[in-house]
Amino acid sequence: MASGGCEDTSDEVFNFKCTPCAKKNENREAVKYCVECQGYCCRSCADIHKVFPTLEGHQFLDKSDFKSTDITSDLPEIPTVRCHIHKVKVMDMYCGNHDLVGCTSCMALTHRACTDVQLIPDVINAIFKKADVDKTSVLLQDKIKQFEKIIDTRVAHLKELKDSKIEATSAMEQFKKELEHMLQSLFKESMNEVEEEYCKRESMLNEEKKKAETEVENIKQADDTMRRSDANKAQQFVSMKVAQEKVANAADVISSMETLSDIKLKFNEDENVRDSLRRLNTLGTVNYASPLKPRSSAYSIKGTSNLNVRITDDKTTCNIISSCLTENGLLLMADNSNKKLKRVDTAKMSVVDQCDIPGSPVCVCGTRKHEAAVCLTNCTIQFVSLADKLTLTCQLRLGRKAYGIAYKADILYVTNNGFVLYMYDMKGNKLKEITTDTSGKLRKLIFQISKQIIFNDSENKLLIVDWSDRVITLDTEGRYINSMSDSNITCAHGVCTDGRGNVFVCGYQSHNVIQMRENGNTLGAILTSSNGIYYPWSVCFDHRRCILYVGQQFSDEVKVFKLQ
Template sequence: MACNLNISCGSCGYEDILKNAKKWCTICEEGFCGECEKYHKSLKVSRDHKMISIEDYRQIENISVNLNCEIHGKKLDLYCKKHDIAVCVVCIPSEHRSCSSSDVISIDEASKNSKQSSALFDLEGTILTTMDNVKHCIKDREIALTNVDKDEKTIRKTITETRKNLNECLDELERKLMLELKSKHENCKSKIMKILNQLKQMEKEVEKLKEQTLQLKRFASDLQVFLGTRELNQSVIKQVESLKEEIRVCTKSGMEIEIHHVICSLMKEAKQYGEIKVIETMTNLQLKDAKIDQAQIQIHGFSQNIHNVDIQLKQKFDIKGPKEPITGCIILPDDRIIIADNYGRGKLMEYNNNGQHIRDIPVSDKPYSLTLVDTDCIAVTYGGSKYLEIINTKNINSERKKVKCSSICWGISYQDQKLYVVVFRQGIVVMDLNGKTLNTINVLTEDHITTTRDRIYYTNVDRNTVHCCSMTGQEIWVFKDQSISKPRGISVDHNQNVFVVGGWSHNLTLIQHDGKDSQVLLTNRDELKYPVAVHYNKEKKIVCLGYQKGSVALYQMS
């Protein structure tokens, strides 16, 4: 078995010497032993080549990335920005004669930092979203399978109970109806099982694409990642289109029975025992938007027009208490609104979506920032008190989990069983729900934060900047514009567009997911004075704003 893992040194092999390679050159695509590796690095032409271990190469050797032109068979060493395609030297005079010199750049320049490109991030997001969609469809079909079995049991019980009131002359009618039930029940299960099996197979294919993407990202060269990202994108597109087709023709099967209306009173006149009906309706599954419309795929990510967004005032109300800025607000799944009264008497206030005060939730100190942990649970930071709590908003008298922080804690966000907390002079501290520190991301922020599955967003008040980074802290983009002064609260929509409020510019701005464009949605003309808190409810598409004078406003997005 060990021999199968060996790769021969290419340079030694040229001299008919058999020697195992210790390193693999991702540029030359050849193995090198220890001595040949030193010689390879000593040459000026190959000094900057990336070398990886043979074990790491094994992780990507079965991931096929085409590095040669499919038309001419030459190496893909150029990239045409105008046509968004990698080309070889022969392609230029034959296919790209009209392209300017600035349009055609080297493939090394085009693929530079491709591991941090939005195209790769979007590919990973698309795969995760597609997996979620497949799992969602599988769950729906499994529920449908359970329900149709329940229907069958209910009908069988109805038949049995009805049969007790009939005499023996109905035995033949009952037998026929049972046969009909069995036939239609098996047909229903057969249809569901067929689709279920197809979806499970699709899940395996998407899981395979996910694994390939992870291995490509971890071990492949920038060039391989650059080209592999595009090829894997095509595979994902095919899987999603296949999934859409399966769902388009998918129907929701159920069964019911209709007992003949004269059975009980006129048994001798009844022509049949009953009728088994299969009720088929469209499943109307709501799939997550995977954002992979081929017409919208760009070399650096997905285009999206944020200027078509419309915002309408839905409700506005004043809270009870001091007329100071509201530092935190959140809309719960059942439409309750929780507001943090940090500058007042130190409490959480609960309102309904019509602006009616429900109750005050007593807390141990002055709450600053909020995040949703579960349907009825939120996490709350207490600023200078250097701790946070997890609170059940339904049972406010239940025991609360208290987590101490090493310093002042401000903004907080929850994602995938982890809390992301802005801690003074530390940056963003990542911890589990028991308070165990998992990671510390060293960034400059002392205010609000929000997260998605694969990104962290935060504001820097002193520098008037809005930041987007990976879950490990690797910066993706920084947004700064004169329209935003003292950015505070931050939230993100389902397309990873970012809502941010300007405390001194008195406005609400929507920043495009790639940080390259923005739109001011609300200004001081909308009575937006010194806003601090903003929360976007993805399910309801509602923005909740908290600002000076103790005012809260709900806006409907479309």
């Protein structure tokens, strides 16, 4: 312990530290307590009080000035923490009724009726226990850990928020490009219409001009012939009659040309386009996409219903071979038998739109925000606009089989109902052909009969269903990762995920739907023939409503299962 007159800062532990020096991060032992300053003072700070007239009259206290006889140090134990409400007062009072500390003003104002209000230095030895400090310290450390966990979580969420902002901005840019493309297409069509009308009018005017010029030449020739035959009355008579006939014909021609309608072109704006844009405040809505918590348990059935997807002009029984959800929650269904793509309002449980496809569809997936791609049996991929009405757009002729299809970052991943997975760009150029696993010493075929394909929930892996009852996992470059299987499934065909780490696979000949974890663990069949499942082709899960849609071969009804 340093002596009472120590003026050097020290790393020693003192019973009482100088309050002013502590504010300067200096460690000096206190020798006095200043009543007016309400703080402890070292020898130097006590001496400073003698120098300044305003401090000269301050009263210093030491042990002899206090009632407590248990104090063993040279100074009284007095609180120096100032009240957070009454800034000029020290928190030196204790209310035993409420177990709270405060300054004299706090006690006078809010603890006036309390019977156990005392000055802390008078009762400190009776109310203070070192064990309470240790217990409080443990509680504080526990709260620190909780807050540190919250801070780590918020840091992670800030990164997710920043990444989501980038994704949202990118989506807006892409949407803007789509709108610009649509406007450019509309502009091009309007320009074509102007050019077509211009050419039509120009051709008509040139034709009439040429006809009028021909009539002028004929009339001049008739007049000249008539005048040159004045020596021969008979000839002149004939020429005159021919000229009169030409005059009559010319009158008819002139009359037809005089009734010319307005010739100027004028563009009339479609006010609906402008009005639609005026009604909008933004390009869309911004919402919060809360990540779904992983689920490791099997789903159970809460309710069952049927969705009739047959429409008036269907020529045969429906065959919903593939389905997927759009971003706004509408369900797209590929009807193989009727060669149609159908859009279903899942809330209304009815088909709200459809378009005829130039071939038999076998798989559908979403591509850009308002677009879908459909694989056809005629070796083509048909793109469909998902605007107000389903509309066919461009088409890619691949020259080879296309069956299952998935999309990410302007790359199409296409199975061929055989042992090949192709990667194409959006113009149909083949980027890669994947057939074998090259990770081991021996090269071996990955697929036997590749069927439908999707991305996993984190979109960093491909899940490809093989007719040989396997779900094969590849990375986005086509490198083999693993295979998953379940003995309860036969002839696997359709596949989807729940957004929580689970994969649903339908068995065409086993008449069931199997639930698997992405890590390969199988949770068994959650739907069987006892639930009305027969020859299931497709599965699609709506994680917002926890509903699984199952399309079946040659059935007008899609089975709808509310899961829990």
